[in-house]
Amino acid sequence: MIQEHPFPVEANDTPATQLLHDALPQRWRGLFTAPIVNRFLTSTDAEARVQAAARKAGAQIVTVGESREHRPLHLYRFGETSRRTFWYAGPHANEPVGVSTVVSLAEALAAHPQYLDTIGFDLMVCVDPDSHVANEHWFPSYAGGLRSYYENLYRPARSEFCDWDMPFELEAGDTTFRRESQLPEGDALRKALDLSRPQIVMSLHNAEVGGMYIHQIGGTKTLAGALSTLPGAFTIPAEPAPIDAPGEQPVAPGVFGLPSIADMYGPLFDLTSDHPLNILVMGESAMTWSLRYGAVSLVTEVPLWSPIDALPEPGQTxxxxxxxxxxxxxxxxxxxxxxxxxxxxxxxxxxxxxxxxxxxxxxxxxxxxxxxxxxxxxxxxxxxxxxxxxxxxxxxxxxxxxxxxxxxxxxxxxxxxxxxxxxxxxxxxxxxxxxxxxxHYRFHGVDVVSGIQIAAGVAAIENLEAEQ
Structure with a gap:
């Protein structure tokens, strides 16, 4: 095991693994007996660690495609049961926490294979490795600072978001428009999802400055209620609405739906004579795509930093x-x-x-x-x-x-x-x-953000089993 280097965390001395244990149902606490990863990992490091864990666990390794720069894209299939969860990281290169989460999860499953008896875990380490590599040169020396993050980050253009690259059909007037996947990474993600046919999809995003919220697509209000407890369990503020949709109504506090591409762009098509496919820069999301399997999808928007003194000035509206x-x-x-x-x-x-x-x-x-x-x-x-x-x-x-x-x-x-x-x-x-x-800010640490991602996925598994 590579020695982890913890980041400083202000105003919260509770270890991340303890926070995770406290947030998990009792039966899941034995999965994480070792500290979870507390640093950003390079693509090479992460793939090597998940491959080693997969071999130890006897997991199936399936090559589902390759990136634009010809890096292989693998699906790691832990467990043999037909009930599957699907976890993917790296949809945006400046949101690298999920890569560490996948490594922590793979190594925990390899160490405790009994957790695979009733539900399987399909893992993609990074769905956009080219972008991750473009962003990772600053990872080894990173110590949690805002400035070094913003000076070095890379985030792809929206047309290169591979988890918003699923095919879709759109009816505009009397015409039906179809957009196919434009990116090999998007096509590989679709193939992996179609192979997995999961009941749960975990889209491992993270945010930057602010509070946390989770998008839930499908599933029940009971699950949303369970997810709404996570901000308090990890002492992170919850956002009252998504950052780009101030009027969005929550399913439960801090938990929101996610619109489809037609919902997002439909009103715009009615206001322009331009060809709809000239307006769209993205395809359908992997989360909406997964509804065809009856899956519930979670998108974890958990910040690296939360301000501790973001108060309005007297009299401000x-x-x-x-x-x-x-x-x-x-x-x-x-x-x-x-x-x-x-x-x-x-x-x-x-x-x-x-x-x-x-x-x-x-x-x-x-x-x-x-x-x-x-x-x-x-x-x-x-x-x-x-x-x-x-x-x-x-x-x-x-x-x-x-x-x-x-x-x-x-x-x-x-x-x-x-x-x-x-x-x-x-x-x-x-x-x-x-x-x-x-x-002033509290830097939560990679392990705390990873812990929330893991706890959200386990909450979805528990809800799935309660419903069946």
Whole structure:
């Protein structure tokens, strides 16, 4: 076993493994007798550890495809029962906790194979290994800081989200449009899901700054109620709504549905004469796809950091906070548009970071419009809350632009941009980063976030067995 190097955690001295044990039903606590992984893992490390665990457990290893850069994509099938759970990590490269979770789970199952008697575990270490490799150069020395994260992260453009690349058909007017998978990674994920035909799908995302929430697709309100206890069990605040959908109503506190691609884009198709497939940048989600097996899917949005002093200023309203955030997002979207046009020669489309920055401009503008609408809503005059500051100011108007600015710096440096051009972006990055760092945070640690992902999956298994 590789020695793990724990991250510092402020304001919570309880070991992550103890938090996980306390959150699990009694019969599952014996699965995790060793500490779970507490660091980000490279793709090579993670695959090697899961392969070793699979061989120890006699698991089946199935190659379901390969990435755009020809890295093999494996499905590791632990246990032989027909009742399956499916866990996949790495859908967004800047959300790497799930890779550590899969390793912890595989090694625990290899050490305690009796847990495979009644339910099987199908694991994909990383569904987008190329992007993970582009992001992992900073993992070995990472010590939990905000700045080093934003300076080094890579997050693919939305058209390269492989778990939103499932085929789907869309009816618009009298015409039916069909979109096939565009990415080999998306096609491999679909093949793995079709092979597994799972009852439970765990999509292992993590968030950045704020509180946690979980998307639940399918399943029961009983399960949602069980999931709603996890924030308290791990002492992480729960978000009252998804970060990009302030009006979404919860199934249970901190638990929300996830719209299908038709739900997301359908209203837009009614407002434009453009071909629907020209508007769509993504396919259907793996979670909605899995409804065909009768599966319940969980998407875990658990933050690495939570602010401990994100309080509104005296007299501030929701409209004040959301307008400030909307203005900041609109301004950075306009600036990025002009900057990318002026520097197109050193931001080629062949550069993945440059593609992602350009793709982010529309998202930033859309978030600005959403927050402007929120400011003008009937709730606008209400007193601002801690949750408003946490979501609209810190996460949306500071953290999300910092992703783009950090990737822009990486693209410019990788393409030998002049010092003056890099300096202009560095100044913007430093200004946003200083505002974000103006608050104090608790870094939860990779093992705590992994523990929540594991506990959510076990809650789904328990609910499945109770229903049968």
């Amino acid at each position: 929701l409209a004040d906070v959301s307008t400030e955030a909307a203005d900041r997002l609109g301004e950075i979207a306009d600036w990025l548009t002009a900057f990318c046009e002026q520097n197109a020669a050193i931001l080629p489309s062949s550069d993945a970071r440059a593609r992602s920055v350009r793709d982010s401009i529309g998202m930033l503008a859309g978030l600005s419009a959403m927050l402007t609408a929120l400011a003008g809503s009937p709730d606008g005059p209400n007193p601002a809350t801690e949750e408003d500051v946490r979501r609209w100011r810190l996460m949306l108007s500071l953290s999300v632009p910092l992703r783009s600015l950090g990737m822009l710096l990486g693209a410019l440096r990788g393409n030998d941009a002049p010092d003056g051009v890099v300096g202009e972006v560095q100044g913007r990055f430093d200004a946003f980063e200083a505002l974000l760092e103006g608050y």
